[in-house]
Amino acid sequence: MDGKAYIAQRPKRADGRRNYDAILAAARKAFESTGADASLEDIASQAGVAIGTLYRHFPTRASLVEAATRDGLENLVAHAERLSGAADPLDALTAWMREAVAHFSTFRGLVGILAQSMYDEGTPSHTMCNAMHRSGADLLRAAQAAGSVRPDLTPDELFDLLSGAAWVREQAAGDRDGSPRFLQLVLEGITIPRA
Amino acid sequence: MDGKAYIAQRPKRADGRRNYDAILAAARKAFESTGADASLEDIASQAGVAIGTLYRHFPTRASLVEAATRDGLENLVAHAERLSGAADPLDALTAWMREAVAHFSTFRGLVGILAQSMYDEGTPSHTMCNAMHRSGADLLRAAQAAGSVRPDLTPDELFDLLSGAAWVREQAAGDRDGSPRFLQLVLEGITIPRA
DNA sequence: TTGACATCCTGAGGGTGCCTCAGGTTAAAT
DNA sequence: ATTTAACCTGAGGCACCCTCAGGATGTCAA
Structure with a gap:
């Protein structure tokens, strides 16, 4: 293949x-x-x-979407690499997550395609999605190692949360954009308060 | 109107x-x-x-969807009323949330329509969605009054979380259904541990 | 039973979008 | 200049959407 x-x-x-x-x-x-x-x-x-x-x-339409959004995904991966090894792994992770949600909702319908590509091989965006998955997983691991994020959260779950946030954002396009708040809730939900 | x-x-x-x-x-x-x-x-x-x-x-297609799913929404509302005033408001809320997510993902594409109907008047499902919104808000208020859920969570935010969970569920149809886990994370994220 | 009529049903037809493919065109290499 | 592989075109078949003029029928009252 x-x-x-x-x-x-x-x-x-x-x-x-x-x-x-x-x-x-x-x-x-x-x-x-x-x-x-x-x-x-x-x-x-x-x-x-x-x-x-x-x-x-x-x-295929998917191949066109892939080509139109490749840059954005590449940037996302590049940014993750730049952030890896940051002083505060939690800050790095949250910053990256915000950017990821923003990219996922570049336009209506993108997040659905990406969610599909994430786990469906033979899809145009699958390669890029995999790269992004790895980047995110690295940042997550670091934040978990630092004791800032609940250790049982898996990368797949992280991406489900990100996708959900992006989807909510794209639903409420324009007014009533609950996305920052959604992500905020998710973040506060998965982080471990500094004792 | x-x-x-x-x-x-x-x-x-x-x-x-x-x-x-x-x-x-x-x-x-x-x-x-x-x-x-x-x-x-x-x-x-x-x-x-x-x-x-x-x-x-x-x-319209929306009117057909509305008719096909009205029963489910009515059940959801009825169930909420049955749960209201339960001994443990948090249990009531979580049980209802699980049921809501299950209904939202009755079939692929439903949650998107419902999310639309929630805030767009003049949509066939809008009335039912409003009723459901109220039901959920009541359960949420009760759980908050009992000190079980973070007090700053609004009903709108609750529905964003529910919709997000349902959307994730419908994406991963069949295998790899991350939805229970998603909802679990959300729930643990918004609840206040009993001191 | 028998009109009378409002309700209901039919399905052709025009519009849009998807995607393919046979045939014509052209950039580039020799 | 010739060759040729890469490229372009756009008509056409298919699926779906939605409308509407004309025909059928259930219902009710006389």
């Missing part, structure tokens, strides 16, 4: 690259404003390209 | 009632197996009825 089979490769010919980029830009805009179920035909026409061209570069 | 304007009325003629019931039964089965986005044309044909008949009784 070559995981990359699903991942759109950046094309080599100049016109191909141009269109690839245009489609990606249009997709980002459309996802932002409409959600992950934006019309692919709209995206194509917005990119000034026929629908077949979009499918050539991104054979 | 008459909230009932959207709610499908049980038709009066015998054939109408028959079809209404058949559609509802087919819808329940379809939602159960496919999710809230099941094909309405499939539901109609499964009920042995033309598509126009389905739309006659249930002008």
